[in-house]
Structures are given as structure tokens and as C-alpha cells.
Amino acid sequence: MAINYTALGHVALRCRDYQKMLDFYVKKLGCEELFHLDNDDGSLWLTYVRTAKGQFVELFPEDYPGDNDALKQSPHHFCFEVDDFAGFVRQLRERGVTVYDGPANTHPVMAGEPEDRARGMCGSLCAFIQDPEGNDIEIMQFTDASMQLICDR
Structure with a gap:
């Protein structure tokens, strides 16, 4: 049985500065902040930003150890x-x-x-x-x- 992909659904990004990243995707790129989900303790877990119907960027407010140098990473x-x-x-x-x-x-x-x-x-x-x-x-x-x-x- 063949696998039938319908789309690349989302890209997920960790955000050191969540508010700056959210502002960039919403205010600079014109994407729509669609919804957010919270952890059990009420803290923000992630925000879905819509780029097109059925396609999203997920923003996670969490630090990460890398430097995002594209020459040193697979993505x-x-x-x-x-x-x-x-x-x-x-x-x-x-x-x-x-x-x-x-x-x-x-x-x-x-x-x-x-x-x-x-x-x-x-x-x-x-x-x-x-x-x-x-x-x-x-x-x-x-x-x-x-x-x-x-x-x-």
C-alpha cells in the first residue's frame, strides 16, 4: 500500500526569545497567530502560527544549546x-x-x-x-x- 502525503504540515522551532520570534512571524511575515497550547501548570507550551491553509510554524518558548549556524547543523x-x-x-x-x-x-x-x-x-x-x-x-x-x-x- 502506498503512503499518500497531503502536505508538509508544520515546522517546529524552539525560541530563546519567544516574543521576538512571535512578533517576527506575525508582524513582519504577516502570518496568523492561530492558537496556543498550555502545559499542565498553565505555562505556555507552544503557539501555532498559520502560513497558509493547513500549514503552520510551531513556536516553542524553550531555550536550546545550539547557535543556529546553518553551516553546522542538518536543518x-x-x-x-x-x-x-x-x-x-x-x-x-x-x-x-x-x-x-x-x-x-x-x-x-x-x-x-x-x-x-x-x-x-x-x-x-x-x-x-x-x-x-x-x-x-x-x-x-x-x-x-x-x-x-x-x-x-
Whole structure:
């Protein structure tokens, strides 16, 4: 029997500074704070932030020992697919979010206007940002030349 996946449901992030991370995902990225769950003692356990219907980022207010250096860890980045790359990049810049050509530790700040952005090797439009705790986030819009769509027919 084949396994039928329907979506990647969520990405879970530990947060040293929970309020700063929640503000970033809600106020800077425009995600919706959907609900939170509490521990038995009444303390906050996690918050679900919706990125799109049925897709979420879970924020856990708990410290962690790592430094989120993507060059030293297995999780490289996660990606948000958007339907208006140029508009989203403009909105991020207006909200004070730095946009990079690729992962922030290895690529420069994205120069120029987002409308002039060349397609990447896979045929999609993409750029990267970092959340306040250094997690790399790719922003991607598929195009008619996107290998993700061509190969997934």
C-alpha cells in the first residue's frame, strides 16, 4: 500500500526569545497567530502560527544549546511558497527584514528590484531571510519554468 502525503504540515522551532520570534512571524511575515497550547501548570507550551491553509510554524518558548549556524547543523532552511515574489520581497523590506540572495551566512544582501530577479537554477524565483534566532527561510515563487512543477506532473 502506498503512503499518500497531503502536505508538509508544520515546522517546529524552539525560541530563546519567544516574543521576538512571535512578533517576527506575525508582524513582519504577516502570518496568523492561530492558537496556543498550555502545559499542565498553565505555562505556555507552544503557539501555532498559520502560513497558509493547513500549514503552520510551531513556536516553542524553550531555550536550546545550539547557535543556529546553518553551516553546522542538518536543518539547512525551510521554505515558504508565495504567489507574488516581488510584492512579498517589497513588503519584507518595508518591514525592515533583510533579504539575501541565498542563505544569509554564505550570500550577500539581495540588490536591485525584486521584479528584476533572475530565476534560479530550478527555474523558480527565490531569496532568503533569517528570523531573529538565525533560522534561514527561503521565499519561493514557482514559475512556468520551475522544475518542481515540471517534474511533478
